[in-house]
Amino acid sequence: MIKSYKLRRHLSNALIYIILGVMCIIWVMPFVYLVLHSLRLDGGVIDNGALLPKQFTFKHYIDLFAGNAPSGSGAATLYFPQWFLNTFVVACFSCVISTLSVLMVSYAFSRLRFGARKKLMNIAMILGMFPGFMTMIAMYYLLKIMHLDGTLVALVLCYSCGAGLGFQISKGFFDTIPRALDEAATIDGATKNQIFWKIILPMSKPIVVYTVLTSFIGPWTDFILAKIIMGDDTSKYTVAIGLQKMISAEFRSSYFQQFMAGSVVVAVPITLLFLKMQKYYVEGVTAGGVKG
Amino acid sequence: MKKVLAILLAGMLTATAFAGCGGGGNNNSGSKAADGSQTESKGDASAAAAVDPSWPDASLFGDEDNITLKVWAPDKAVDLVKTQVEAFKSHYSDKKFASIEVVAQGENDAATLIVNDPEKAADVFGFPSDQLNKLKDAQVLTQVAPALAAQVQAMNAEKTVTAATFDGQLLAFPETNDNGYYLVFDNSVVTADDAKTLEGVLAACKKAGKSFIMDAGNGYYSCIFAFTGGAEIDGFEADGTTQKFKEYDEATVVKTLMAFAQLMKDYKGTFVSQDPANISTGFKNGKVGAGIDGTWNSQPDKEALGDKFGAAKLPTIKVGSEDKQIISLFGYKYIGVNSHTKFPRSAQILGYYLAGQECQEQRAKQIGWGPSNQEALKAVADDAILQAVAAQAENAVPQVNVAGTFWTSMGTLGSEMYKDGWNPADEAATKKLFEKTIANVRDE
Numbered sequence: 001m002i003k004s005y006k007l008r009r010h011l012s013n014a015l016i017y018i019i020l021g022v023m024c025i026i027w028v029m030p031f032v033y034l035v036l037h038s039l040r041l042d043g044g045v046i047d048n049g050a051l052l053p054k055q056f057t058f059k060h061y062i063d064l065f066a067g068n069a070p071s072g073s074g075a076a077t078l079y080f081p082q083w084f085l086n087t088f089v090v091a092c093f094s095c096v097i098s099t100l101s102v103l104m105v106s107y108a109f110s111r112l113r114f115g116a117r118k119k120l121m122n123i124a125m126i127l128g129m130f131p132g133f134m135t136m137i138a139m140y141y142l143l144k145i146m147h148l149d150g151t152l153v154a155l156v157l158c159y160s161c162g163a164g165l166g167f168q169i170s171k172g173f174f175d176t177i178p179r180a181l182d183e184a185a186t187i188d189g190a191t192k193n194q195i196f197w198k199i200i201l202p203m204s205k206p207i208v209v210y211t212v213l214t215s216f217i218g219p220w221t222d223f224i225l226a227k228i229i230m231g232d233d234t235s236k237y238t239v240a241i242g243l244q245k246m247i248s249a250e251f252r253s254s255y256f257q258q259f260m261a262g263s264v265v266v267a268v269p270i271t272l273l274f275l276k277m278q279k280y281y282v283e284g285v286t287a288g289g290v291k292g
Numbered sequence: 293m294k295k296v297l298a299i300l301l302a303g304m305l306t307a308t309a310f311a312g313c314g315g316g317g318n319n320n321s322g323s324k325a326a327d328g329s330q331t332e333s334k335g336d337a338s339a340a341a342a343v344d345p346s347w348p349d350a351s352l353f354g355d356e357d358n359i360t361l362k363v364w365a366p367d368k369a370v371d372l373v374k375t376q377v378e379a380f381k382s383h384y385s386d387k388k389f390a391s392i393e394v395v396a397q398g399e400n401d402a403a404t405l406i407v408n409d410p411e412k413a414a415d416v417f418g419f420p421s422d423q424l425n426k427l428k429d430a431q432v433l434t435q436v437a438p439a440l441a442a443q444v445q446a447m448n449a450e451k452t453v454t455a456a457t458f459d460g461q462l463l464a465f466p467e468t469n470d471n472g473y474y475l476v477f478d479n480s481v482v483t484a485d486d487a488k489t490l491e492g493v494l495a496a497c498k499k500a501g502k503s504f505i506m507d508a509g510n511g512y513y514s515c516i517f518a519f520t521g522g523a524e525i526d527g528f529e530a531d532g533t534t535q536k537f538k539e540y541d542e543a544t545v546v547k548t549l550m551a552f553a554q555l556m557k558d559y560k561g562t563f564v565s566q567d568p569a570n571i572s573t574g575f576k577n578g579k580v581g582a583g584i585d586g587t588w589n590s591q592p593d594k595e596a597l598g599d600k601f602g603a604a605k606l607p608t609i610k611v612g613s614e615d616k617q618i619i620s621l622f623g624y625k626y627i628g629v630n631s632h633t634k635f636p637r638s639a640q641i642l643g644y645y646l647a648g649q650e651c652q653e654q655r656a657k658q659i660g661w662g663p664s665n666q667e668a669l670k671a672v673a674d675d676a677i678l679q680a681v682a683a684q685a686e687n688a689v690p691q692v693n694v695a696g697t698f699w700t701s702m703g704t705l706g707s708e709m710y711k712d713g714w715n716p717a718d719e720a721a722t723k724k725l726f727e728k729t730i731a732n733v734r735d736e
Contacts, residue, residue, distance in 0.1 A: 042577060076367045077396040140409065149412065231405055231412055232364065232397040250366060250398045253569035253589050 038260035060261040070254040077234040078251065080262055083242035086152060088269065090238065091219040093156045098163030098215040103208065105164040107196050110174035111182060124165045132162075133224055140228050150233050158225055159218050173207040174200060209280040217270055239266050345443060346650050348641050350384055352439065359638045360390045363646070364397040364414035368659050376651050380642060392642070399625060406432050406630065415633035416643045419464075420471055421455055421623040421692050428458060434629040434636060436462040440644050447649060449685070452624045452664040455692045464626035465647030468655075469669075470587045470662025471623030471691065473513065473568070474677075474684045477582035478502070478575060479602035487604040489615060493582050494555060498562040502581030505574060508556070508565035511699035512621065513584060514706025517552050518729065519619035519689055520609065521545030525733075527693040535695040535733050544611075546723045551611045553709040553716035565710045572596045590660055590677050603676045605683040622688030624664060701732035 033051070038060055040053035062068075069075040109121055139158060140149065148154040177200060185195050201208065219226075223240045230236045237245070243262050246255040353359075365373040374394045381389050395414065397405070403423035406413040407430045419427065427433045436444060441462045445453050452466035477487055481500045486492035497504045507513045519525075522540035529536045556563045572589060574580025575596035584606065585593055594601045606618040627647040633639045645651065652668040655661040662681045663669045672678050708714060708725055715721065 042573060076370050078367070137408070144409070144412075149409075228408055231409065232395050232414070234396060245398070248398055248400055249586075249588060250368075250400065253572060253592055256569065 034260055035264055038257065038264050040257065060257045061265070064258045064261045064265065070258070075251055075255070078242070078246060078255065079235070080239075080242060080258070080265075082235055083237050083239050084265070086236060087219055087238040087240075090152055090155045090159065091216050091269075094159035094163075094219055095212055095216040097156065097160035099208065099211045101160065101164040102167055102170055102211050102215070103201070103204075104196070106167040106170040106174055107200060109167060110171045111179075111195070111200075112192065124167070128165050136225055136228055139225075143229065150230060150236060152236060154229050155219065155226060155238070158229070159222070160215070163215060170204070170207045170211060173204060177203055206280045209277040213274060213277060216273055220266060220270060345447070346645070346648050347383055348440060348644055350386065352437075352637060352641055353384070353387055354637045356387075356635050356637050358388050358390050359392070359635050361392045361416060361633070361635060361639055361642060362414040363392065363394045363642070364402060364417035365394055366398050366418065367396045369418075369655060369661075370394055370396045372655060372658055373646065376646060376654065377642070380645050384641075387638075403427050403430075406430070410630055410632040413630055413632075415630050415635065415639040416627060416646065417630065418467060418625055418627055420625050421452075421690065422694060424456060424463065424626070424692055427628060428463060432628075432631050433463045434631045434633070434640065436465060436629075436644075437640055440640065444644070444647075447666060448664045449666065449669075451685070451690055452626075455624060455690045456626055464628040465643050466624055466664040467627045467647045467652070468625040468661045469664035469685050470678070470681045471625055472620055472681065472684060472688060473584050473586045473606075474620075474680045475582065475604045475606050476571065476575075476585045476590075476593050477602045477604070478580070478597055478600050480600050481581035482602065484602065484604070487582075487602065488607055490555060490607045490609045490618070493607055494559040494562055497581035498559055500581055502579060503562055503564040503574065504559070505564050505566050505568060505571050505580055505583035505585075507568050507584075508710040509703050509707035511702030511706070513568070515698070515702040516606070516618050516620050517549055517706060517709065518545060518702065518726070519621070520552075520616055521548030521611075523726075523730065524619065524689045525694065525698070528695070533695065534735065535698055537730065542723070542726070546719060546726055548609070548611045548616065549705075549709065549722050549726060550716050550719065551609055553714060553722070555609070556710055557714075557716050565707070587660075587662065587677070587681055594677070601676075603680040605680050605687065617687050620684060620688045621691050621694075622685050623691035625661075695733060695735070697735045698733050701729050704732070705729040 036053055039056045039058065041055035041057045041059070042053075063070070064080045067079045067081060069078065109117060143149045143154045143157075148157070181199055181203075182195050185199050190198065219238060221240060222238070223244065226238045227241050230238075230241065234242075234245075239262065243259055243266070245251065246259040246262065363373060363377065377392045377394055381392065397414065397417070399418050399420050402417050402419040403426045406417065407426065410430075410432045413432075444462060444465055448466040449469045452469050453462065456462055456464045456466065475487055475493070477493065481502055482493055482496040486496040494504055521544055522538070523545045524538045524540070526536045526538045528534060568583060568585045568589060571580055571583040571585045572592035573596070574583070575593060590603075606620055608615040608617050610616075627643045629636070629639045629643045647665075649665045649668050652661075652663040652665045653671050656663045656668055656672045656675070656678060660675075660677060662678045662685075663672065669678070669682055705725060709716075
């Protein structure tokens with residue numbers, strides 16, 4: 001038994017740090033590997049088992065953005081800059097639309113009292129429980145009827161139109177804002193609309209940020225829906241489908257490193273947005289959770 | 293009461309969502325049936341017309357005019373197919389072609405995309421043989437018109453035709469006979485003589501201090517262990533899902549597996565199980581002497597080695613006193629005609645032309661696709677890769693009707709044998725492993 005309190009504390013701290021350190025290394029490893037090997041000079045899938053590349057180069061990033069096809073690949077339709085732009089545009093639009101719709105729905109459910117309020121909330125809950133991919137084929141045929149299949153507009157529609165169903169967290173946040181503020185504003189002559197824009201929104205920065213982040217990330221990671229909607233039209237692909245194409249059997253041996261570079265690049269806009277909004281984010285998640 | 297209402301409402305909402313889905317499906321099958329009957333009657337009508345080997349008679353177009361078609365070809369072939377389509381248009385210059393669009397679409401995705409929405413998919417498309425069943429079940433393939441079928445059967449390698457024939461109906465035009473793997477080697481390390489036996493290849497690589505790459509943990513490659521021993525797959529049982537095997541002698545299979553495992557052990561460090569995509573890199577940096585690689589990597593492999601590039605059919609392996617030829621899995625590529633096409637006759641003729649001798653020869657020479665057409669194959673007699681591939685095709689099991697359970701089970705067989713702790717001399721353990729593999733493949 002160790003008598004000294006100090007020693008005991010140091011020991012237990014050391015043990016905790018070791019465990020955390022090991023977990024951290026395991027967790028960070030894939031990212032480090034991805035970044036290092038996207039910079040590796042010699043091509044191919046793996047450097048015959050080597051963990052650390054011997055020589056570094058930015059060539060793959062340059063090729064990726066210049067759309068240079070590696071020799072012998074015969075690729076004619078792999079154009080990453082276009083995919084990146086597509087995804088960025090879709091992400092921006094669906095981010096704006098879904099953020100607005102989520103916040104407005106939440107506001108309505110939190111502040112307004114109307115007949116079907118409870119029922120609508122229940123229906124939203126139930127609908128939210130169905131896995132999204134069940135309706136994908138139906139969505140595709142609906143879009144086809146509207147002649148929207150194979151367009152970026154269709155993607156924006158799909159990503160943002162159902163967003164209002166995910167109102168729970170932000171409604172929880174709005175519920176924590178005292179109603180007295182609304183009443184005071186009403187006495188001063190503000191309409192419900194003005195209360196939303198001028199009172200509630202400025203006080204809800206954390207949850208706005210949270211909503212913006214989640215809805216911006218969606219289009220970057222979605223694969224199945226985008227694939228169904230875009231079909232064979234490579235010029236409309238998003239990064240997720242495009243990168244998958246790079247490691248399909250057809251292109252794997254020649255495009256592997258560009259794929260690695262592409263995976264790193266995809267993380268950039270998300271990371272930038274995250275860093276910019278990070279300080280509100282943590283606040284947002286916990287604050288909404290109190291009552292949500 | 294309120295609760296009941298809420299549930300009812302929710303139910304209605306979901307019901308509408310599903311109705312859309314069901315509606316789409318119904319429409320599809322309706323139009324499918326209509327198209328099917330249309331193409332059948334067309335076949336009968338044109339059966340009498342004579343066929344020129346490369347250019348079908350223009351009368352086969354029937355009354356179709358102002359033709360709009362979409363063709364899918366993989367990236368590598370797009371430019372070539374475009375020129376072939378131009379040649380096609382100018383040959384039938386008295387027909388009016390509104391547009392024949394060639395879209396780049398990898399073959400590995402073809403079936404998925406067509407089944408998702410056959411109406412938007414290409415009218416004429418390339419696909420590998422393992423998608424034949426899926427396409428057939430979804431009824432998106434048009435039967436090759438009898439007028440053209442006889443010619444197709446006569447000109448193409450027999451295995452490629454048989455694989456695409458169901459109930460006496462040929463469902464697609466054979467396009468290549470090369471979807472498989474073969475032996476690639478650095479001929480400064482492995483001589484053509486060494487390349488005849490696996491022992492020779494490994495010994496030569498070991499001597500030069502280079503490795504031999506084969507993806508032993510991937511069922512696509514590792515099935516050669518069981519196939520070489522005689523446990524070849526033979527389509528499905530009557531239930532249509534369980535993998536059937538040809539009759540084999542278990543003792544022989546086990547002996548063969550032991551021979552493979554023994555080689556892996558004897559040449560530890562030389563025999564390396566890795567993704568074949570590493571072979572070309574290994575050739576470039578001089579670490580690899582030989583490997584079993586797919587035809588889709590031929591170009592990078594050849595570029596990496598230049599003059600030193602060597603290709604051969606898979607070698608033999610010594611089992612007991614006998615040199616056994618290694619049997620591989622081999623697929624073909626086909627050109628199919630979408631049954632939802634608005635111009636079924638034109639699509640057939642275009643498919644026939646694109647899969648014909650002239651086009652196969654051009655693809656063989658320009659992008660290295662191994663022809664299924666026997667005349668086209670003769671025209672590339674000096675191409676070492678294509679000849680090696682064609683030779684391997686003779687020693688292979690066709691990649692059609694492969695159960696989903698096949699890949700991982702065979703992969704496990706290979707990776708178990710490659711493992712450090714595996715004892716190649718342990719007959720009982722090998723027998724057990726093999727029996728387990730077969731049971732897993734058959735999902736028993």
